Amino acid sequence: MAKADKIFGILLMLAITLFVFVNLIIGEAEIPNSAIFAILGGDASDNPVWPYIVENRLHRSITAVLAGGGLAVSGLILQVFFRNPLAGPGVLGVTSGASLGVGVVILGGISLSAQYGAWLHIVAGLIGALSVLALLMFLSQFIRSAITLLVIGLMLVFLTSAIIDVLYLWANETNTRSFVVWGLGSFEGLSQLDLLSLASFVIIPFAGALFLVKPLNALLLGPDYAASVGTKLKQTRLLIICITGIIAASITVYCGPISFIGIAVPQLVRRIIRTPNHAILLLIVFLAGAFLGISADLIVRLTANLLPLNTVTALIGAPVIIWTIIKLNKSYAQV
Amino acid sequence: MKMIKSFPIILSILLLLGGCIDHTNDQVDFDNQGPMNSIRTELKIDFAQGFELIYQDQNVKIKTNSFDENTVWRDSMAVIYNTSVENYKKAIQPSKNLRFACQSSTHLSFLKALGAEDNLCGLCGVEYVTNPDLKEKIEENEVVEICQGEGLMQEAILTAQPDIYLRYPFQSDFDPEDIAINSLYIAEYLEKTPLARLEWIKLFGVLIGKEAEAAQYFDDISMEYISLKKNTENFNQTFIMNLPYQDDWYMPASNSLVVNLMGDAGLNYFYAADNGTENILHPKEAVWSDGGKADYWIIIAARPADFNLNQLIAEDPAYKTFKSVKEKKVIFCNTATVPYFTTGVLEPNVMLNDLRFATGQLMNHQPIYFQLLE
Numbered sequence: 001m002a003k004a005d006k007i008f009g010i011l012l013m014l015a016i017t018l019f020v021f022v023n024l025i026i027g028e029a030e031i032p033n034s035a036i037f038a039i040l041g042g043d044a045s046d047n048p049v050w051p052y053i054v055e056n057r058l059h060r061s062i063t064a065v066l067a068g069g070g071l072a073v074s075g076l077i078l079q080v081f082f083r084n085p086l087a088g089p090g091v092l093g094v095t096s097g098a099s100l101g102v103g104v105v106i107l108g109g110i111s112l113s114a115q116y117g118a119w120l121h122i123v124a125g126l127i128g129a130l131s132v133l134a135l136l137m138f139l140s141q142f143i144r145s146a147i148t149l150l151v152i153g154l155m156l157v158f159l160t161s162a163i164i165d166v167l168y169l170w171a172n173e174t175n176t177r178s179f180v181v182w183g184l185g186s187f188e189g190l191s192q193l194d195l196l197s198l199a200s201f202v203i204i205p206f207a208g209a210l211f212l213v214k215p216l217n218a219l220l221l222g223p224d225y226a227a228s229v230g231t232k233l234k235q236t237r238l239l240i241i242c243i244t245g246i247i248a249a250s251i252t253v254y255c256g257p258i259s260f261i262g263i264a265v266p267q268l269v270r271r272i273i274r275t276p277n278h279a280i281l282l283l284i285v286f287l288a289g290a291f292l293g294i295s296a297d298l299i300v301r302l303t304a305n306l307l308p309l310n311t312v313t314a315l316i317g318a319p320v321i322i323w324t325i326i327k328l329n330k331s332y333a334q335v
Numbered sequence: 336m337k338m339i340k341s342f343p344i345i346l347s348i349l350l351l352l353g354g355c356i357d358h359t360n361d362q363v364d365f366d367n368q369g370p371m372n373s374i375r376t377e378l379k380i381d382f383a384q385g386f387e388l389i390y391q392d393q394n395v396k397i398k399t400n401s402f403d404e405n406t407v408w409r410d411s412m413a414v415i416y417n418t419s420v421e422n423y424k425k426a427i428q429p430s431k432n433l434r435f436a437c438q439s440s441t442h443l444s445f446l447k448a449l450g451a452e453d454n455l456c457g458l459c460g461v462e463y464v465t466n467p468d469l470k471e472k473i474e475e476n477e478v479v480e481i482c483q484g485e486g487l488m489q490e491a492i493l494t495a496q497p498d499i500y501l502r503y504p505f506q507s508d509f510d511p512e513d514i515a516i517n518s519l520y521i522a523e524y525l526e527k528t529p530l531a532r533l534e535w536i537k538l539f540g541v542l543i544g545k546e547a548e549a550a551q552y553f554d555d556i557s558m559e560y561i562s563l564k565k566n567t568e569n570f571n572q573t574f575i576m577n578l579p580y581q582d583d584w585y586m587p588a589s590n591s592l593v594v595n596l597m598g599d600a601g602l603n604y605f606y607a608a609d610n611g612t613e614n615i616l617h618p619k620e621a622v623w624s625d626g627g628k629a630d631y632w633i634i635i636a637a638r639p640a641d642f643n644l645n646q647l648i649a650e651d652p653a654y655k656t657f658k659s660v661k662e663k664k665v666i667f668c669n670t671a672t673v674p675y676f677t678t679g680v681l682e683p684n685v686m687l688n689d690l691r692f693a694t695g696q697l698m699n700h701q702p703i704y705f706q707l708l709e
Binding site: 027028029030047048049052053056057168169170171172173176178181186188189301304305306 | 460463483484485581582617618619620621623625627652653655656
């Protein structure tokens with residue numbers, strides 16, 4: 001690992017730590033810093049509500065780190081696989097499948113109570129996502145070209161969107177608004193169990209992605225070169241769909257569909273560190289995505305939730321993508 | 336050849352000329368008509384701000400309009416007696432058999448209170464109807480669904496053939512007047528007090544020629560409500576409202592109907608300092624931190640029928656720290672099981688008694704809308 005890359009990685013880790021800390025201490029409820037540290041250390045608090053507030057802030061900070069990192073890694077892998085710098089976690093249709101599952105519950109008015117309703121959203125979202133994922137994995141066995149798979153993924157996006165449009169038509173105003181608000185994305189509201197579940201769905205596939213380092217490095221020069229150096233393309237493709245699908249689906253189910261992080265972060269990182277080695281890129285991109293996630297959440301909280309999460313990520317990510325497209329036109333973009 | 340070339344042009348011209356149907360005719364504005372002969376009860380409007388009744392020689396012009404700074408809209412309908420309405424721009428003849436299409440089931444409640452629920456021929460959201468008689472009529476196609484989602488369906492409302500369509504002012508539908516269906520904006524939900532909202536029954540009374548019954552209904556309920564209000568103690572106890580969604584907790588504005596209802600029950604709003612007429616957004620943790628100190632917590636939400644305090648706490652353990660939860664002073668209105676949005680509009684006196692009972696001011700009462708969460 002080059003020295004500059006090491007420094008950049010360390011800076012990212014420090015920045016993430018700092019922003020998590022800031023996210024813990026700032027908020028509408030004024031809690032002394034000493035009380036926050038005491039609560040984090042397991043001590044009792046003078047105010048019985050403070051531990052809940054600190055826990056809430058901590059949970060959303062961890063969610064932001066995991067979600068941002070996971071989406072960025074997912075985007076990086078897909079950009080290499082499809083040789084398209086604008087590919088992102090949503091291109092395979094898995095996140096749309098998750099949205100459809102959640103949409104059926106919210107727009108369909110299927111509600112038990114707020115407690116069980118939350119579980120229902122997660123289960124329905126996972127069913128939707130895994131259905132699309134299973135379909136993709138099945139179809140990928142008969143497809144040789146990555147572009148064909150990309151087109152199938154995009155068509156699945158259109159299909160799920162069309163079904164959601166039908167649900168919109170028959171939903172009442174309250175359910176429509178709930179689904180729209182869900183679609184704005186949020187790192188808020190995960191319980192300890194949810195957080196553990198999300199962490200598993202992000203960290204385990206990420207660990208699996210580390211086994212993709214060699215194939216990803218080979219795919220940089222194209223699938224033919226990758227095959228010639230012994231990369232098993234079929235298995236690699238299945239593994240990529242599985243890893244990116246699970247990460248993207250779980251994040252969508254718990255946080256809503258979050259845009260731009262998966263597309264913009266890999267591009268930004270490639271501008272800063274020049275190594276094509278995915279052993280380093282995967283780690284750095286995860287950290288960069290995590291940093292963007294926690295930054296976005298901090299901005300949302302500083303605006304007292306007036307700016308939704310997807311607005312913040314779009315404000316940051318859209319200029320990056322525009323810049324990438326301009327660079328592409330000048331043939332300087334790398335995949 | 337020239338004829339063949341010019342044929343499309345000729346056809347287009349013919350289509351343009353023949354395809355436009357003129358729905359308008361020379362109609363007269365109510366205000367410019369001469370006197371008509373009829374004797375009706377003139378109703379006074381004491382509380383409601385969203386409508387007025389203008390009497391001219393025993394005929395009535397109903398005017399509905401916005402009255403706060405957030406929105407601007409207005410509408411009107413002439414109610415003409417003993418003469419044809421054909422010469423009027425927008426008019427009906429009051430009749431006990433007047434056919435109604437309603438955008439909201441709340442409007443249906445007003446009709447039901449006046450014994451005119453059979454006049455309904457179209458409704459938005461028939462799937463939400465729970466009344467068995469009405470459900471039967473829906474199954475027999477005597478009452479039809481006229482909306483798709485929040486939008487009006489043109490063919491459906493034409494099939495229903497209502498004499499008048501009562502709708503909310505903020506939908507972006509096509510104008511029913513364009514297909515020769517009278518419509519009137521009804522915005523009772525924008526009123527700031529329960530009695531103001533109830534007073535809209537007088538508008539419905541005028542439409543179906545039951546002014547006296549409407550006035551009697553209103554007088555009976557309002558007198559009881561005012562009497563109950565006078566007997567209410569001022570606790571100097573505070574309340575918060577609603578439930579959060581994700582990180583957002585919307586509290587009603589201090590001058591909103593529901594807050595005024597609670598005020599009439601002797602409770603003080605915790606967020607009374609928040610000015611404005613719309614719901615106020617608070618971050619959830621801010622409410623946990625300060626709003627949790629309120630004495631009462633009033634929740635109006637849909638939950639399973641057996642919803643209890645433990646299940647509320649299970650939704651978010653932070654609620655355990657709320658003073659109202661610790662002291663079991665959570666007042667709950669389960670909109671999934673009680674007709675809060677429909678019949679409740681016409682029974683503010685019952686709601687007030689429910690609240691007085693929940694806050695210990697009244698003994699021996701069977702609550703209908705609001706109950707303490709056990």
